[in-house]
Ligand SMILES: O=P(O)(O)OC[C@H]1O[C@H](OP(=O)(O)OP(=O)(O)O)[C@H](O)[C@@H]1O
């Protein structure tokens with residue numbers, strides 16, 4: 256049986272960003288990224304699992320030929336609070352020394368995951384290392400990280416959909432939204 260947004264509808268509080276808004280924003284970001292990396296051999300690195308949808312749609316919006324690799328790290332358990340500990344669950348397959356690397360994220364919240372990733376990948380001596388994220392929350396300002404391309408600055412609410420989960424659910428919603436309190440047991 257196909258599970259669509261309607262089946263998860265009762266769990267949702269509101270839609271924050273529609274599929275159409277996401278598509279338009281990714282086209283805008285892709286044009287800027289194309290301009291930045293014209294004539295270069297770009298490697299885009301998706302941060303599993305959340306960034307799967309952004310990677311897939313951003314990659315297809317780009318005109319620049321890219322190669323794609325994936326890293327899986329986790330700083331969150333089953334809930335909504337960062338544990339503060341970043342673990343590598345899957346490392347890159349690619350040696351990035353001398354490569355132009357773009358990290359693609361779904362969200363920057365505490366900034367913990369990204370600052371750890373920038374240090375880790377930066378130490379592998381890429382030619383350049385930049386970041387594109389679809390979403391960014393206000394707390395990200397507390398950590399000193401440069402993010403070149405941001406889709407949407409959103410309020411400090413726990414969001415799901417378009418790759419983002421709550422206890423591994425809701426990743427396949429085509430939009431970004433917030434959950435009704437009953438889902439959290441409220
Ligand atoms: O800025 P931060 O506070 O570090 O949060 C952002 C990170 O948290 C989420 O991943 P998570 O660790 O939940 O893994 P997932 O992508 O597999 O859901 C999200 O995909 C980002 O990678």
Ligand SMILES: Nc1nc2[nH]cnc2c(=O)[nH]1
Pocket residue numbers: 331362363364365412413414415416419420421
């Ligand atoms: N699903 C989800 N994961 C996150 N990881 C960090 N912030 C968030 C958030 O708002 N939603």
Ligand SMILES: [Mg+2]
Pocket residue numbers: 305331419420
């Ligand atoms: Mg998560």
